[in-house]
Amino acid sequence: MESTCIDTSLNLNVVPSLNMDEFLVEELHRLSCENKRLSESLTHMWENYEAMQNQLSQLVNKKIEHQTQQSRKRKAEFESCINNTECSTNITEEESVIKRTSDTMNMITLPKVSKVLVKTEASNTSLYVMDGYQWRKYGQKVTRDNPSPRAYFKCSYAPSCPVKKKVQKSLDDPTILVATYEGEHNHGHQQLAKIPLVSRQSEEGPMGSVHVSSPTSIIDKVDNVQKSSSIRQFLVQQMATSLTRDPNFTAALATAISGRILDQTSMPKW
DNA sequence: CGTATTTGACCCGCGC
DNA sequence: GCGCGGGTCAAATACG
Numbered sequence: 001m002e003s004t005c006i007d008t009s010l011n012l013n014v015v016p017s018l019n020m021d022e023f024l025v026e027e028l029h030r031l032s033c034e035n036k037r038l039s040e041s042l043t044h045m046w047e048n049y050e051a052m053q054n055q056l057s058q059l060v061n062k063k064i065e066h067q068t069q070q071s072r073k074r075k076a077e078f079e080s081c082i083n084n085t086e087c088s089t090n091i092t093e094e095e096s097v098i099k100r101t102s103d104t105m106n107m108i109t110l111p112k113v114s115k116v117l118v119k120t121e122a123s124n125t126s127l128y129v130m131d132g133y134q135w136r137k138y139g140q141k142v143t144r145d146n147p148s149p150r151a152y153f154k155c156s157y158a159p160s161c162p163v164k165k166k167v168q169k170s171l172d173d174p175t176i177l178v179a180t181y182e183g184e185h186n187h188g189h190q191q192l193a194k195i196p197l198v199s200r201q202s203e204e205g206p207m208g209s210v211h212v213s214s215p216t217s218i219i220d221k222v223d224n225v226q227k228s229s230s231i232r233q234f235l236v237q238q239m240a241t242s243l244t245r246d247p248n249f250t251a252a253l254a255t256a257i258s259g260r261i262l263d264q265t266s267m268p269k270w
Numbered sequence: 271c272g273t274a275t276t277t278g279a280c281c282c283g284c285g286c
Numbered sequence: 287g288c289g290c291g292g293g294t295c296a297a298a299t300a301c302g
Contacts, residue, residue, distance in 0.1 A: 138294070138295075139293070139294060141292065143292070144290090144291065164293095166293090
């Protein structure tokens, strides 16, 4: 990955006293160019991010499909063993395909239920998925098929919003959270800043640096427009936070401002 | 003190 | 009808 080094510092120390307006216009122009380059860089990063996410999504879907087929095959074999004491395979591959297709059709005829897979770090034990909406947890259960608990959430952004969400760690990969959404939001998307603090607990590393651990990636289908806008906002927020938390940046900024203020004492008023 | 989370109790559907 | 398991409720608790 190419790295770009962009000078974001304000050149406040070198000020020709006679050409202040000219200097300011030039500085403004320079900052506009920097801003444009940053925007282009962000767009480029975003495109790479989306491409990688699509690739990951395809890989995960392939893996899930493969595992589903295997488990169905095993189940079919097991059921045929029960039905037939000679343990011969009664279900043909064709019938199996029909069953799979009908399962898929069932999924298609339930459009309001969607699954989202979220990659997290293995050490992350929370069941909070940061998706831009505000959720209130109303229950938690340990289910039979999975040792990790399943958390139940309701959308708390609008009291009348009927959307519910179930979050549980994947049985195969504990680093993947499986969020099942039921229903559709009857309100707009909210800003990430309104996400409950709990869901952002793991974002700060030991040194206080900005390190996002959940979600590392949202894999499956989330409304693309909403996802794009929220993640863009998130990226911008991250960049701003990174800059303000960088001691070098703040020190340089402080030096520049203090230098500028001190310079003003020996300069004509403007 | 208000709000969010936790967790045991309860409800309900499904299979036997 | 009974037991089991998933889903929901609501009182207790934690937290800012």
